[in-house]
Amino acid sequence: MHPVTHLLAGWTVASAAKLSHRDRVVVGIVAVVPDMDGLGFPVEFATRNSADPLLWYSDYHHVLGHNIGLALFCCGIALVIADRRWTAGLLTFLSFHTHLLGDLAGSRAADGYQWPIPYLEPFSDAWQLTWSGQWGLSTWPNTAISIALMGLVVYLAWWRGHSPLSLFSRRADRVFVTTLRCRFGNPDAQ
Numbered sequence: 001m002h003p004v005t006h007l008l009a010g011w012t013v014a015s016a017a018k019l020s021h022r023d024r025v026v027v028g029i030v031a032v033v034p035d036m037d038g039l040g041f042p043v044e045f046a047t048r049n050s051a052d053p054l055l056w057y058s059d060y061h062h063v064l065g066h067n068i069g070l071a072l073f074c075c076g077i078a079l080v081i082a083d084r085r086w087t088a089g090l091l092t093f094l095s096f097h098t099h100l101l102g103d104l105a106g107s108r109a110a111d112g113y114q115w116p117i118p119y120l121e122p123f124s125d126a127w128q129l130t131w132s133g134q135w136g137l138s139t140w141p142n143t144a145i146s147i148a149l150m151g152l153v154v155y156l157a158w159w160r161g162h163s164p165l166s167l168f169s170r171r172a173d174r175v176f177v178t179t180l181r182c183r184f185g186n187p188d189a190q
């Protein structure tokens with residue numbers, strides 16, 4: 001799925017408990033972290049016609065980051081830096097797995113390639129997870145899921161008092177939440 005969809009899914013997980021801003025950032029962002037292994041795409045694209053192309057995207061995407069090893073590493077970071085360590089650690093684990101689940105369900109390439117998830121890496125390459133019902137990356141179910149998550153995130157912003165805007169600007173987030181509460185009322189009064 002697209003990074004924005006992953007981020008929205010991670011944010012809903014981050015809103016499942018009352019966390020500090022720092023903990024929410026950790027839990028929310030980790031839903032996008034697996035796709036860091038796709039950053040080799042520009043390099044592969046730029047060298048595709050050279051005599052010695054660098055296949056950093058084909059070789060490493062869904063290999064380096066989409067596995068239990070990175071999930072545990074992210075949990076470890078959450079356990080060290082979060083304010084509510086165990087809650088944030090558990091939600092970090094869940095947030096990371098919303099990414100894997102999303103890719104398993106809706107990341108089929110246009111050429112039909114399923115981008116298997118080597119879940120047990122770096123400990124073992126025995127599991128290469130795919131799902132026979134997987135739909136394409138640019139298809140309506142992904143659009144529908146993204147729209148549904150956007151609606152949920154707006155509701156959570158009204159209810160919980162924070163949105164993914166706080167990842168970029170806490171001031172913009174406050175303006176957004178205040179606007180929602182002016183329009184729809186204060187959740188404490190309902």
Ligand SMILES: [Zn+2]
Binds near residue numbers: 001034035099
């Ligand atoms: Zn991914």
